[in-house]
Amino acid sequence: MTAQLMTGGEVVAHAMAQIDPDVVPVYPITPQTPIIQHFAKLVADGRAATEIVNVESEHSAMSAAIGSALAGARTITATSSQGLALMAEVVYIAAAMRAPVVVAVGNRALSGPINIHCDHSDSMLVRDSGVIQLFAENVQEAYDAMLLAVRLAERSDVLLPVFVCQDGFTITHSAEPVELLDDETVRAFIGDYTLPMPLLDVERPTSKGPFAMPDYYFELRHQQVQAMACALPAIDELGWELARLTGRPFSAIEPYRLDDAERAFICLGSTAGLVKDVVDELRDAGERFGLLRICSFRPFPEAAVADALAGVSEAIVLDRAEAPGARAPLYADVAASLFGADLELRGHVYGLGGRELHPDDVHEIAEGRCGLYVGLRGASWPA
Amino acid sequence: MPAELPGWQELPLAGTVVPGLAERPRTGSYRTGVRPAVTDALCVDCLLCWIYCPDSAVILDGTSFAGIDLEHCKGCEICAEVCPTGAIEMVAE
Numbered sequence: 001m002t003a004q005l006m007t008g009g010e011v012v013a014h015a016m017a018q019i020d021p022d023v024v025p026v027y028p029i030t031p032q033t034p035i036i037q038h039f040a041k042l043v044a045d046g047r048a049a050t051e052i053v054n055v056e057s058e059h060s061a062m063s064a065a066i067g068s069a070l071a072g073a074r075t076i077t078a079t080s081s082q083g084l085a086l087m088a089e090v091v092y093i094a095a096a097m098r099a100p101v102v103v104a105v106g107n108r109a110l111s112g113p114i115n116i117h118c119d120h121s122d123s124m125l126v127r128d129s130g131v132i133q134l135f136a137e138n139v140q141e142a143y144d145a146m147l148l149a150v151r152l153a154e155r156s157d158v159l160l161p162v163f164v165c166q167d168g169f170t171i172t173h174s175a176e177p178v179e180l181l182d183d184e185t186v187r188a189f190i191g192d193y194t195l196p197m198p199l200l201d202v203e204r205p206t207s208k209g210p211f212a213m214p215d216y217y218f219e220l221r222h223q224q225v226q227a228m229a230c231a232l233p234a235i236d237e238l239g240w241e242l243a244r245l246t247g248r249p250f251s252a253i254e255p256y257r258l259d260d261a262e263r264a265f266i267c268l269g270s271t272a273g274l275v276k277d278v279v280d281e282l283r284d285a286g287e288r289f290g291l292l293r294i295c296s297f298r299p300f301p302e303a304a305v306a307d308a309l310a311g312v313s314e315a316i317v318l319d320r321a322e323a324p325g326a327r328a329p330l331y332a333d334v335a336a337s338l339f340g341a342d343l344e345l346r347g348h349v350y351g352l353g354g355r356e357l358h359p360d361d362v363h364e365i366a367e368g369r370c371g372l373y374v375g376l377r378g379a380s381w382p383a
Numbered sequence: 384m385p386a387e388l389p390g391w392q393e394l395p396l397a398g399t400v401v402p403g404l405a406e407r408p409r410t411g412s413y414r415t416g417v418r419p420a421v422t423d424a425l426c427v428d429c430l431l432c433w434i435y436c437p438d439s440a441v442i443l444d445g446t447s448f449a450g451i452d453l454e455h456c457k458g459c460e461i462c463a464e465v466c467p468t469g470a471i472e473m474v475a476e
Contacts, residue, residue: 096397097397098396098397159396196396197395197396197399197401204401204402205401205402206399206400206401207399207400208397208399208400209397209398210398210399210400212398215388216388216394216398219389219390219391219394220391220394220397220398222391223391223392223394223396223397226391226392
């Protein structure tokens, strides 16, 4: 394989063309727009036979995606920030109706104040919606995750929407060298797909999305909980299968220099690239630091996180989303995973609205010289 | 909840309704208090009541009017309103 220089938007569009989904209902929004823009060009150039549906909003995009997916068509859409917020009502319904829609997300801060740059508040808005959320570290992993997402969404024991989250601008608009599989290899990997009980099967008609009263609602919600439980080992199984083609591992977590680490950072997404460099510098200075990157935020790999951090004396969680009135979301999940473990745990919120996190910031965090809010101007309470 | 209702693993995926699965639902129990009464001799089988009924509660025998399905009729009075011959009138339950 030879490396090519591509942005996250371009590479996800390329993956989509190789997947050649039947239907892509989509509405543009920064920083997702390059994805659909490049994909529309690939379709116009005959590289995919997809029906692109230019809908009037993201609410409509996901509504159309549900109809398409439950008809039995392979369906992908893409969104960011306010688009995901507008889509949120229907995201819950997609998960509840078990529509295996793949969604490429360019993570961007939610308004307000209005902002176009990266943080993870949009993903956190649908944290409990029942969709799978995979966070890519870089352009290459955004490509790999798109391919894996199709297989994951369509597994008969999963059948859930899968969000492939890439940091807005940092990944969507930044060019990096990437290795691409050839079209035949991708098509062999994703294979054919038949949805159980599709709406278009007129010989065996079905009705989807029934009203559920107190006597059935709880049980139907629980089916989603079980599907998430099945998704967790499936990510690693499919990751191994994909790794045989790409040579690159893909797993629910990525431990970096953790084996003999005394202290560990935990984070999502592209920040991991920076933290890995800082870990290397700290190691060079004799500090036994490591990193645990969470690739699958939902399902949250609770047992694997606890296991990976079993040997450390301090865990430092870096959240790129705020939860006013409560602890930040990644911190809360890591704390729950480590409950009862004998280690120090602290968390920092950083990078909101696209504010850069610099290596010096991470060094300050490592040295305990940084407050709860990284780089925040003015005093914070509590400190 | 009654223990005899099915558990989550026995329910079809996402509650998908397949033929024969749903118990025939009887939704006429919350009718408005009036129901259509039909004078068969006046009916000309125009089927306007069948076209307009929002609950598919008009029963046909081929292309002939064959009665009202009171398990589903809500008493909305549309059939009585659209009947051109006055064959349908609403009466108290």
